[in-house]
Amino acid sequence: MHVELKNTTRKLCVIGDPVLHSKSPLIQNTMLSALGLDYIYLCQPVSAGRAAEWLSAAKVAGYAGFNATMPHKLDLVPLMDELDEDARLYQSVNTVCIKEGKVYGYNTDGRGFLQALLDAGVDPAGKRVLLLGAGGAAKAVALKLVQQGCVSLTVCNRTLERAEMLCQFNAAVMRAVGFDAATLRLEASRADLLVNCTSLGMGGVAGQFEDFHFLDALPHAAAVCDLIYHPAETELLAQARLRGHRTLNGLGMLIHQAVFALEHFTDTQLDGAAMRALVEGVL
CATH class of the missing domain: 3.40.50.720 (NAD(P)-binding Rossmann-like Domain)
Structure with missing residues (x-):
């Protein structure tokens, strides 16, 4: 898969520990490329207990957002400026959007x-x-x-x-x-x-x-x-x-939670069925 990087390209990633096995970069970059959106999605190991440090670094580095897997989903909850209904209910965050210095937490698993x-x-x-x-x-x-x-x-x-x-x-x-x-x-x-x-x-x-x-x-x-x-x-x-x-x-579930996360990241409504068919073709 070819990913074109420009000075305007916005950064996204998944954090976790371990995380190098994650399929999220493949899934998200496949969708971003097909949609022609100027983002790149990376994989970022972040060890347990360092979610707050990562969040500060992500703001400084200009990340548009990130996904979180274990062990960070619970730790991110009190760090958010706002939580969506599911994140508040589950007390777990798997998607973070960074906009104008504020952080918004979502949970797309359910x-x-x-x-x-x-x-x-x-x-x-x-x-x-x-x-x-x-x-x-x-x-x-x-x-x-x-x-x-x-x-x-x-x-x-x-x-x-x-x-x-x-x-x-x-x-x-x-x-x-x-x-x-x-x-x-x-x-x-x-x-x-x-x-x-x-x-x-x-x-x-x-x-x-x-x-x-x-x-x-x-x-x-x-x-x-x-x-x-x-x-x-x-x-x-x-x-x-x-x-x-x-x-x-x-x-x-893996694909659809990623589609919903990408909608949050990019403020773009996606065709979930089309994205699922696209991603299943590369997994």
Whole structure:
């Protein structure tokens, strides 16, 4: 991919620790090039605890904005002059825009996940959701699903207390349970949509589900989503597909959250479907 640099070219980047594995530069530069926008998107390692230092440096260096991945999403929240509704709700920032000396924090994770679901023909409204995991990604997904009208959302997590903390957002709709085989099977039997927000099955991570018998209890019409996109088909998705379930991985979420971030950076409304097709062609 050819990127033309001019004196007027505005800088964007992704920060994190680690971050050199990130696909964000490829995704964003692909979109910027296709749109003819005068920006370049870089990868910037920033070690844990140094988000405030980076923010000051980014202002001085004239950055238009940046994305943030772990471990900076929480640390950025109190540093923002303004937060959008989702960033305030999740208490997590993944997109920062710098305009006239002020910093604006956004979170596009939940919106990205929702759009990916809708692309796959899955509307969470009225659905009973079984969500595996209670970390940062799970929080954005869970709260967006509740906002969109799922009738129940059950959070399965090995550390029950962490799931209970997440479920405090809406105790009328959300409830916390454990992660043992019997519980997974029971809760799967009641679900219309199963979402894996854990790292189990991720490429390069030494962790996998102990067994997949809980999928046998899923109603046949239930969809199964895994936020992991490497590998493209995790063992969870493969096992669900073999049982006849509709499946989707995390690539759609990755792309759509990037599209929404780019809209914030550039004040440009984008065609999400066209951008997804473009980016999928280079990934």
